[in-house]
Amino acid sequence: MELFQLSRAANVRDAIEAGASSRTAQQGADVRFLAGGTTLLDLMKLNVERPGRVIDISRLPLNQVEATADGGVKIGATVRNADLAHHPLIRERYTVLSQALLAGASAQLRNMATTGGNLLQRTRCVYFRDTAMPCNKREPGTGCSAIDGFNRTQAILGTSDACIASNPSDMNVALMALEATIHIQGRNGERAVAIDDFFLLPGNTPERETVLEPGDLITHVTLAPPAAGSRSVYLKLRDRASYEFALASAAVVATVADGTLSHVRIALGGVGTKPWRSREAEAALASATPDADAFARAAAAALAGAKPQSENGFKVELARRCLVHALKAATAPA
Incomplete structure (x- = not known):
């Protein structure tokens, strides 16, 4: 792990302004947001992620699960996975999401991992996590070691000649079936993105995994009311x-x-x-x-x-x- 500066965001605007100084919104960013840290800190220890500055957003007021006026639900970006899985609204009306969360990781990790962090979870491809090996996702243009190497756990849908890494999340699969909307604040204001549009296929730019731009912060996720009788x-x-x-x-x-x-x-x-x-x-x-x-x-x-x-x-x-x-x-x- 390399040296980095750690600071705490006072509010959402403070976090966005700090993040906007980042070179890119994905790998190699100068500034990264820290909530639960269950993925980011691991990748920093492996020198896969090497931010110069880490912004702690864990104390921002983004940790609530609330019913919406239309009968849906609003999930804050820093809601812990365990809290979300066991929340009565989720267990009763969005069973698939509760089941997916409880199928992931361990109880200890679910107590730390957050909704926003899970949306941005990086692949578990062994070549991505090994800085001694070529990886287009980690270092664009170096090649994809998995194509001719160990690929038992890799993707079979949405792949390209540049990357076959699979997405590791359970939560995001459930959110996809629930047609979730991701709410983002950035330098250019607020926007809402359908989850299917939020994630990008690798194509020729596997280092870019989502539509997030430098400084963008996921603030919450919304789910529409469940279909009647579903x-x-x-x-x-x-x-x-x-x-x-x-x-x-x-x-x-x-x-x-x-x-x-x-x-x-x-x-x-x-x-x-x-x-x-x-x-x-x-x-x-x-x-x-x-x-x-x-x-x-x-x-x-x-x-x-x-x-x-x-x-x-x-x-x-x-x-x-x-x-x-x-x-x-x-x-x-x-």
């Missing part, structure tokens, strides 16, 4: 039962009315370079009878564009089965 499920498949990242996961929000699916939203984790919304699977299930054949068609549609590497081809079938099981659970009679 049920939601998060299913995570991994090498061991706890403290492990997903090989494949599925978040499903579904409504069955008069024997057919009137509303369905699907997102996959562990298989995409970003939390992966599958509109193809949703289209396959539009007005369909929720049965095994329909679920199989949806799973096939979801993975039709998969591009597995030398060691992760198993993820195609694993993700299909994961989605089928999640759909069964979300549409089973109450």
